[in-house]
Amino acid sequence: MLLLTGGAGFIGSNFVRDWFSTGGGPLVNLDKLTYAGNPRNLEGLPAGAQHAFIHGDIADRDLVSDLLEKHGISAIVNFAAESHVDRSIHGPEDFIQTNIVGTFRLLECARAYWSGLSGDRRSSFRFLQVSTDEVYGSLGPNDPAFTELNRYEPNSPYSASKAASDHLVRAYHHTYGLPVLTTNCSNNYGPYHFPEKLIPLCIHNALAGKPLPIYGDGQQVRDWLYVRDHCSAIRRVLEGGRPGEVYNIGGWNEKPNLDVVRTLCAILDDESPRTDGRSYSEQITFVKDRPGHDRRYAIDARKIEAELGWRPQETFETGLRKTVRWYLDNSEWVREVVSGEYRNWIATHYAS
Ligand code: NAD
Numbered sequence: 001m002l003l004l005t006g007g008a009g010f011i012g013s014n015f016v017r018d019w020f021s022t023g024g025g026p027l028v029n030l031d032k033l034t035y036a037g038n039p040r041n042l043e044g045l046p047a048g049a050q051h052a053f054i055h056g057d058i059a060d061r062d063l064v065s066d067l068l069e070k071h072g073i074s075a076i077v078n079f080a081a082e083s084h085v086d087r088s089i090h091g092p093e094d095f096i097q098t099n100i101v102g103t104f105r106l107l108e109c110a111r112a113y114w115s116g117l118s119g120d121r122r123s124s125f126r127f128l129q130v131s132t133d134e135v136y137g138s139l140g141p142n143d144p145a146f147t148e149l150n151r152y153e154p155n156s157p158y159s160a161s162k163a164a165s166d167h168l169v170r171a172y173h174h175t176y177g178l179p180v181l182t183t184n185c186s187n188n189y190g191p192y193h194f195p196e197k198l199i200p201l202c203i204h205n206a207l208a209g210k211p212l213p214i215y216g217d218g219q220q221v222r223d224w225l226y227v228r229d230h231c232s233a234i235r236r237v238l239e240g241g242r243p244g245e246v247y248n249i250g251g252w253n254e255k256p257n258l259d260v261v262r263t264l265c266a267i268l269d270d271e272s273p274r275t276d277g278r279s280y281s282e283q284i285t286f287v288k289d290r291p292g293h294d295r296r297y298a299i300d301a302r303k304i305e306a307e308l309g310w311r312p313q314e315t316f317e318t319g320l321r322k323t324v325r326w327y328l329d330n331s332e333w334v335r336e337v338v339s340g341e342y343r344n345w346i347a348t349h350y351a352s
């Protein structure tokens with residue numbers, strides 16, 4: 001039985017969908033339901049014994065220890081995190097609490113539980129830490145892409161907190177022998193992406209007739225990966241990754257932000273044209289830059305391909321078109337998220 005944390009968020013909920021659609025076994029989904037966690041992301045998925053949803057915090061030692069024992073957990077996949085760079089700039093405290101303290105507690109519980117296992121159950125146990133390319137810092141225009149050997153040079157409170165948690169994960173392997181795996185992935189996009197991040201924010205604003213805010217000159221480069229490709233990569237690492245190893249995951253898809261938003265506008269022009277016949281790109285507006293904004297990320301994903309045979313399936317064009325269609329078909333989900341209505345549902349549902 002798998003313990004997944006943060007499974008009501010963007011990537012976690014896509015992972016649960018991917019897991020069940022590829023014949024995965026039962027799992028426990030532990031999520032604190034912060035502003036980013038939305039139980040609606042899990043609608044239509046198996047529930048009950050197949051998929052036990054637990055509303056709780058990864059930093060709650062008693063709860064986590066209890067879940068590990070009660071469900072005889074064989075692997076932990078840690079998605080739970082505060083994930084938004086801009087929020088970390090405005091208020092880093094929650095990032096320190098969940099990303100560092102939370103991961104530390106999860107590791108402590110995992111270590112205690114794993115130490116009590118024996119035989120195959122002990123040797124096959126895994127702790128998979130879902131991390132980010134942002135821990136490697138920022139690249140110059142001609143620098144080679146990040147490999148697993150790059151130094152950690154995080155620049156934002158978010159990436160610093162993720163780097164700290166990755167170091168703890170590494171230390172628990174080195175010191176205690178806990179069989180850990182770490183994945184460092186680039187920017188994801190796709191269904192259920194919270195509309196605070198660039199792509200879903202621009203889809204929402206475009207359709208609402210609002211400005212599409214581009215930070216600075218819009219020439220910051222990110223590598224983009226369709227979320228379901230990230231999910232399949234994590235499954236591969238969980239199945240075949242070597243304990244103690246780090247695997248970079250990326251889409252071989254470097255793009256400046258302005259190009260991303262222009263491509264998005266072109267797809268929207270095609271899929272849902274403006275009533276005045278003009279292009280959504282006319283809504284692009286340059287705004288003040290993000291403080292300390294990293295200029296370029298790029299991922300060298302050759303290790304996961306060579307060792308585990310994983311490559312992304314979607315191109316940026318196919319993945320982005322699927323994403324736009326999903327947002328057009330799920331305007332009610334977006335409306336509820338933007339209005340905060342889903343939080344009322346959480347309050348009612350979990351009142352007891
Ligand atoms: P998200 O913000 O959409 O979801 C995070 C989820 O974690 C939410 O459901 C939230 O309720 C839950 N959570 C937060 N604090 C918790 C706690 N203390 N205990 C239990 N649950 C808690 O994030 P995401 O974009 O889905 O990212 C998931 C993971 O992947 C994060 O670790 C992030 O650093 C990493 N990552 C994200 C990207 C990306 O592009 N989004 C890329 C690489 C890596």
Ligand code: DAU
Pocket residue numbers: 083084085086131132133134185186187188196197198199201213214215216218220222257290297
């Ligand atoms: O690289 C992986 C990371 O990607 C993950 O670890 C993070 O959890 C995830 O949030 C994402 O971080 P970014 O900061 O790259 O994502 P975001 O969508 O916030 O921004 C993407 C780029 O677009 C970035 O260069 C900032 C820029 N941007 C963002 C917003 C929200 C804008 O120009 N305008 C905007 O309004």
